[in-house]
Amino acid sequence: MEAFLHQVLSGLATGGIYAIVALALVMIYQATHLVNFAQGEMAMFSTYLAWTMIDAGVPYWPAFAATVALSFVLGIAIERIVIRPVEKAPVLAVVIVFIGLLVILNSVAGWIYTYTIKSFPSPFPTHRILGGYVSAHELGVMAVTMGVLVLLFVFFRFTPLGLAMRAAAQNPVSSRLVGIRVGWMLALGWGLAAAVGAVAGMMVAPIVFLDPNMMAGILLYGFAAALLGGIDNPAGAVFGGFVVGVLENLAGAYLVGTELKLTVALVLIVGVLVMRPSGLFGRVLVTRV
Amino acid sequence: MDMTDRTWRRIGLAALLALACLLPFLVSSYRTFQLTSALSYAIALLGLNILTGYNGQISLGHGAFYAIGAYVAAILMDRFGVPYWATLPAAGAVCLVIGFLFGLPALRLEGLYLALATFALALATPQILKYKLLEDWTGGVQGIVILKPDPPFGLPLDQDQWLYFFTLVVAIVMFWLGRNLLAGRIGRALVAIRDHPIAAETMGVDTAFYKATTFGVSALYTGVAGALGAIVIQFVAPDSFTLFLSITLLVGIVVGGLASISGALWGALFIQFVPNVADHISKAAPWAIYGLFLIAFMYLMPTGIAGFLRTLAARLTRRPSRR
Amino acid sequence: MTPILEARGLTAGYGPSPVLHSLDFAVPAGGVTTILGANGAGKTTTLRAVSGLIRATGEVRLAGERIDRLAAEDVARRGVAHVPDGRGTFVALSVEENLRLGAYTRRDPGGVARDMERVYGLFPVLAERRRQQAGTLSGGEQQMLAISRALMLRPSLLLLDEPSFGLAPLIVREIFRIMRTVNESEGVAILLVEQNASLALGLASRAYLLETGRVVVAGSAAELGANDAIRRSYLGY
Numbered sequence: 001m002e003a004f005l006h007q008v009l010s011g012l013a014t015g016g017i018y019a020i021v022a023l024a025l026v027m028i029y030q031a032t033h034l035v036n037f038a039q040g041e042m043a044m045f046s047t048y049l050a051w052t053m054i055d056a057g058v059p060y061w062p063a064f065a066a067t068v069a070l071s072f073v074l075g076i077a078i079e080r081i082v083i084r085p086v087e088k089a090p091v092l093a094v095v096i097v098f099i100g101l102l103v104i105l106n107s108v109a110g111w112i113y114t115y116t117i118k119s120f121p122s123p124f125p126t127h128r129i130l131g132g133y134v135s136a137h138e139l140g141v142m143a144v145t146m147g148v149l150v151l152l153f154v155f156f157r158f159t160p161l162g163l164a165m166r167a168a169a170q171n172p173v174s175s176r177l178v179g180i181r182v183g184w185m186l187a188l189g190w191g192l193a194a195a196v197g198a199v200a201g202m203m204v205a206p207i208v209f210l211d212p213n214m215m216a217g218i219l220l221y222g223f224a225a226a227l228l229g230g231i232d233n234p235a236g237a238v239f240g241g242f243v244v245g246v247l248e249n250l251a252g253a254y255l256v257g258t259e260l261k262l263t264v265a266l267v268l269i270v271g272v273l274v275m276r277p278s279g280l281f282g283r284v285l286v287t288r289v
Numbered sequence: 290m291d292m293t294d295r296t297w298r299r300i301g302l303a304a305l306l307a308l309a310c311l312l313p314f315l316v317s318s319y320r321t322f323q324l325t326s327a328l329s330y331a332i333a334l335l336g337l338n339i340l341t342g343y344n345g346q347i348s349l350g351h352g353a354f355y356a357i358g359a360y361v362a363a364i365l366m367d368r369f370g371v372p373y374w375a376t377l378p379a380a381g382a383v384c385l386v387i388g389f390l391f392g393l394p395a396l397r398l399e400g401l402y403l404a405l406a407t408f409a410l411a412l413a414t415p416q417i418l419k420y421k422l423l424e425d426w427t428g429g430v431q432g433i434v435i436l437k438p439d440p441p442f443g444l445p446l447d448q449d450q451w452l453y454f455f456t457l458v459v460a461i462v463m464f465w466l467g468r469n470l471l472a473g474r475i476g477r478a479l480v481a482i483r484d485h486p487i488a489a490e491t492m493g494v495d496t497a498f499y500k501a502t503t504f505g506v507s508a509l510y511t512g513v514a515g516a517l518g519a520i521v522i523q524f525v526a527p528d529s530f531t532l533f534l535s536i537t538l539l540v541g542i543v544v545g546g547l548a549s550i551s552g553a554l555w556g557a558l559f560i561q562f563v564p565n566v567a568d569h570i571s572k573a574a575p576w577a578i579y580g581l582f583l584i585a586f587m588y589l590m591p592t593g594i595a596g597f598l599r600t601l602a603a604r605l606t607r608r609p610s611r612r
Numbered sequence: 613m614t615p616i617l618e619a620r621g622l623t624a625g626y627g628p629s630p631v632l633h634s635l636d637f638a639v640p641a642g643g644v645t646t647i648l649g650a651n652g653a654g655k656t657t658t659l660r661a662v663s664g665l666i667r668a669t670g671e672v673r674l675a676g677e678r679i680d681r682l683a684a685e686d687v688a689r690r691g692v693a694h695v696p697d698g699r700g701t702f703v704a705l706s707v708e709e710n711l712r713l714g715a716y717t718r719r720d721p722g723g724v725a726r727d728m729e730r731v732y733g734l735f736p737v738l739a740e741r742r743r744q745q746a747g748t749l750s751g752g753e754q755q756m757l758a759i760s761r762a763l764m765l766r767p768s769l770l771l772l773d774e775p776s777f778g779l780a781p782l783i784v785r786e787i788f789r790i791m792r793t794v795n796e797s798e799g800v801a802i803l804l805v806e807q808n809a810s811l812a813l814g815l816a817s818r819a820y821l822l823e824t825g826r827v828v829v830a831g832s833a834a835e836l837g838a839n840d841a842i843r844r845s846y847l848g849y
Contacts, residue, residue, distance in 0.1 A: 035401050037349075037408060085588055091400040093587050095347055096543055099536055100583030107576035115572070160716060167702050167713050174700035177663065178765065179688035179717035216532065220412050223405055259420055266413040270406050274394040 006134075007249045013138030014207075015245020016145035020200035021222030022229065022237035023152065024193040029231050031169045031189035032087075037098040039197055040219030041105035042078070044212060046071040046198030047205045048113050051120055060123045064202060068195045075194025079187040087186075109212040120205035141203045148199055149238055152192075156234075165189060217262055221248060224268040229281055236281030244268065309457060318449040322521065323561055325453045328460045329517035331557035334541040335467050335550065336510025341539075342548035343471060344503045345483030347400060350407030352534035353414045354384050354508040356525075358515025360418065363433040363525045364426050373438045373520050377459065380516035381509045388508020392501035411535040418527035432526025435519065456517055463510060468550055470506075479503060480548070511538075533576070540579045543586050546593025555594040614676045616641045616769050616801040617662070622680075624661035624668035631657045632825045634670065638818070639769065641675075644795055644802040646812040646833065648842070649822035655805040656697050658822070659771045662803070663687050663694040674769065689717050693762035694771040699754050703747030707738055710746050710757055714764030724764070731760035734790050752783035759787070763794065770794075772804045776811060784808070788815055813837045 021039065028036045036042075046067055053063035078101065086097050124140030156162035168175045168185035175182050200222075201215065208214050221244055229240030247268070252258045313321045337351045361383050362376035371379070391410075418427050427433070440451035470476060481489040482496055490496050519525045537560050545556025564575035590597055617639040625631040632654045639645040649655050661668035664684040672680040679687050688694070693714075702710050711731065715724040732739035735756040741749065746757060755775055762770055772791070776784040788811055794800050795815075806812035813819060819836040821829040829836060836842050 035405055037404075082584065089587070091404075092341065092345065092347055092547075093591065095349070095401070095404050096539065096587050097584050099349065099539060100580045100587070102580075103533075103536060103576050103583065104580030107573040107580065111573035111577065160712070163705075163709055163712060164716055167705065167709075170704055171700060171702050173665065173696065174702060175713075176665070176684040177688055177694045177696060177700065178713050178761065179685050180713075181685050216412055220409055223409065227405075257421075260416055262409075262413040262416045263420075266406075266409040269409045270394060273402050273406055 003253075007253045008246055009134045010138055011246035011249030012242055013134065013141050013245070014204075014249065015225075015242035016142045017200050017204045017218060017241075018221045018225045018245050019145055019238040019241025020148055020196055020203070021218055022225035022241045023148070023234055024197040024200070025222055025226045026231060026234050026237045027189050027193045027196070029226070030234075031165070031186050032083075034091075034094055034098075035223070035231070036193065037095065037219075038101040038105060039193065039222070040215030041102045041109075041212075042071070042075065042194050043197035043201035043218075044215045045105050045109055046074075046194065047120065047201035047210060047214075048109055050198070050202050051113075051118060051205075051210055054121060060121060064123070067198050067202065071198035072191040072195040075191040076187045078194070079190035083190070084183070106212050113212070115212060118210040120202070120210045122206035137206060144199065144203055145238075148196060152196070152234070161188075217265070220262060220265040220269070221245070224265050224272070227269060227272045230278055233281045240280070310454075313450045313453045318447060321449045321453050323565075325449070325456045325521050326518065327557045327561035328453075328456045329514045329521060330538075330541060330560055331514075331553050332460055332463050332517065333511045333514035333538055334545060334553035334556045335464060336507045336514065337538050338542045338545075338548065338550075338553055339467065339471065339479070339510065340503055340507035342542055342546075342552075343476065343483065344479040344500065344507075345400075346500060346504065347404040348407045348507070348535075349404050349532075349539065350410035350414070350535050351507075351511050351538045352530050352532070352536075353407075353410045354388060354511040355515035355518065355534060355538070356414055356418065356530035357384055357387060357508075358512030359519035359525045359530070360427060360433075360515075361512070362516035362519045363435050366435050366520075367433045368426065373435075374455070376520075377513050377516050381513045384508040384512025384515075385505045388512075389501055389505030391508070392504025407535075408532070411532040414530050415527040418530065427527075430527060432524060432529075435523050435525075437523050438520070452521060456521070459513070459517060463513065464550065464553075467510070471550065475499075536579070540583055542593075544582055544593055546595030546597075547591070549593065549595035551598075552593050552595035555598075559594075613641055615639055615673075616643075616675055617645075617803060618673045619662065619670065620673075621670035622658070622661055622668055622672060623670050624657060624666055626657075626666065630825065632661060632668075635822075635825075635827055637820050637827065637830070639801050639803050640818065642795075642799045642801055643818065644804060644816040645818040645820070646804045646806055646816035647820045647822055648806060648809050648812060648836070650845075651807070652824075653822040654825040655822060656773055657825075659694060659696075659773050659803070659805055663692055663771055665694075665696075688765065691765065691768040692771065693765040693767035693769070695758045695762045695773060695775065697773040697777070699758040701746045701749075701754050701757060703745070705746055706743055707746050707749070707757060708742040710761050711738075711764050714761035715766075718764075718766065723766070727764055727766065731763055734763075734793070735760055752779050752787075755779060755783075755787060759791070763800075767800060770800050770802045772802060774806055775804075776806065776808045784811065791815065809842065810837075 021043070024039055025036060028034060049070055050063050050067040053066060054060060082097060082101060086094050122137045122140070125136040128135050156166060164175070164180045165185045165188060168180055168182045172182045200218070204218055205214065225240035225244045226237045228244060229236030229238065231237070248261060248264055251264045252261060256264065312324060333351070333355055337348060340346050340348055358380035361380040362373070365371035365376045365379055366373060419430055421429065437448045438452065439448060440446045444451065446454070478489065478494050478499055481494060482499055486496060541556030541560045542552065544559045545554065546552025563578060567575040567578050586593060615638040619635055619637050622635040623630050623632055635658065637645065637647065647655050647658060657666070660666045662672055664679070664682050664687040668680060670680065671678060674690055674692065679690060702713060711728055715727065718724055737753055738757060738760060741753070746754065749757060759775065775787055791802065792815060795802055804812055804816060813833045813836060816833045819831065819833045820827050821836065821842060829839060829842065
């Protein structure tokens, strides 16, 4: 029973990371109805930026803040330069551009930082607390997740800019008629997704270690989480993240072992897509044929 | 005009074939080996192009079918002593069935979601191949080593040359079949489903059946290619079949030309030889180049090399008639 | 006095062949102009060309300044509020959020709050439903919301695309009554596109008749109301 509880708790901790990644995916999906296959590599790249700063002697939290800000700017730049020209292109072209972006980020990171695994510091102590059920890092991750969620909720719900972003995603023509610069709202969405992804990368790097391929599995679980919760529903995606985190841990401990983690994600993704394509809380899935 | 076009194409094909037959006697055995591997890629690319280029179903996971084909061949040869040539139909058949089955749920997934599901498949493939319960068959992380076949009937060829001609014949047969499939009614139905899914349905095209079957046939091609690839390289291991193999195949059809048969050949030469050149710069360089090419082709040359050559040829033949 | 809106040689369309052929029309400062015409005459296209939603050639001047090269969001920022066909409701947002979006470009929170109360005064039913999702409103309520959203911009010119479309006569009369109030008491100029000619001529001072993308009759609303051809084809008496 204690072991079970421990599995659930640490599942919730990794689930927090999946929730953040899912949130980043949902943000871009809501604005553009596209799934960003390069989201994981963007987060990986951001984490390397943080590593560079910390390695150069910058204290953790200033480096964290700078990384989030830098990622925000990079996300906007990527949307403006790479994504904008194919905005109205067929899905296949957009997917190919996303994959191109994924490959470029992955190889540039490998080029600059090599493929050797690096350790990444956690801002939280590593010892176990609460009777050994959960590590301080895991608890810290959960707190950061909740912080990100609350910030995003407040931003989208209560600020004029957040409202404008929601409006632009929903009805671009009407948005232009009230004076919203829709193109910039999309870019802003990319910036936010990149910033949020950076947080996920920095939270997960102390656990999985830093290397150019570190986000592949996490992105896959992020997909599963977003789909499970409903890919157009931010709150659902977060819930999906925690559920998927716990499922992953329980499946790893009691069913298939850790060697098939990615297969569990594959089964989850295909299962949700086939059985309940709008997710648990999503509106009816809109597909661009 | 139509006649001369066709005549020119025949002359071109004959010249290409003659060149293909001569090449292994002109270049080193290592180059011959590379050309053989490029031919097997070409078959895989034709398979992916049937699905993604012609039928519009995005697959980011065709490396999985390549892997299945490779492992079927390796396991049959290594564990059951099946001759190498007999593994190709087996690999094709297994992939046809698995592809069709994967295609069934995939039917309900439009565009992006199919891309997502196949992306997940590509990421999960190496793990499944390493899984310990399958280890007796797959050899786990170590993989399987297989032997290079000798030329039959006392032919005066070395092993690499023989394998090259064997692959060439398989490739010609697969391309000929593919061309006949795509040039006729079925090809038109596939394109109709891609471009006007609802109209195709109302005009009586059985969209569901076509899509699942296309998935199966596409997987068959890729599986045969995988089997050939395994025989050529004499080795299969899980880490050869990562997401990046699937992306390599995607690069191949984009660079070669989406929805083009000859594009598969250009794409195969590209993915075989460009990384070799780029490797000298850095380990990461081939991938950086792949990524740049993916994006650049989508912006500047969305019809790929094949499309570029087509417009070039059209321009060259049109010029005299205009004057 | 310079007209608030003046178009000269306005030509526009969606593909290679234009829908509008060199239109000339004007809205006097503080006045109401209507453009009449059958389905497909080019009325909606005219409004889209003015507000910058589609590309157009020719000149469009707002209070003397060229706006024909501006993007839609910049035309809006100059005080032109376009109530599009189909009403353009943000269906998943609340009524109040729709109104806040109308005032998106304004930087005077106090004024915005006052205007919010003012449109609630004009359309009390919206005040009752301020927390409700806009997509759940009835057609008439959505039209009221669309007009209110436009008013939140504090426009100098209101472009209205068939506000009577698909609504019960009683509601249409109510909406036109309020538009008259808005025009008369606040001096908001209106360019109204309508199929319902008698209603439109009752509100407008100037009128144009559009047929297949060309102005065929122009004059005061009274003149057009007295024109036999128009009476027969558009007024039905």
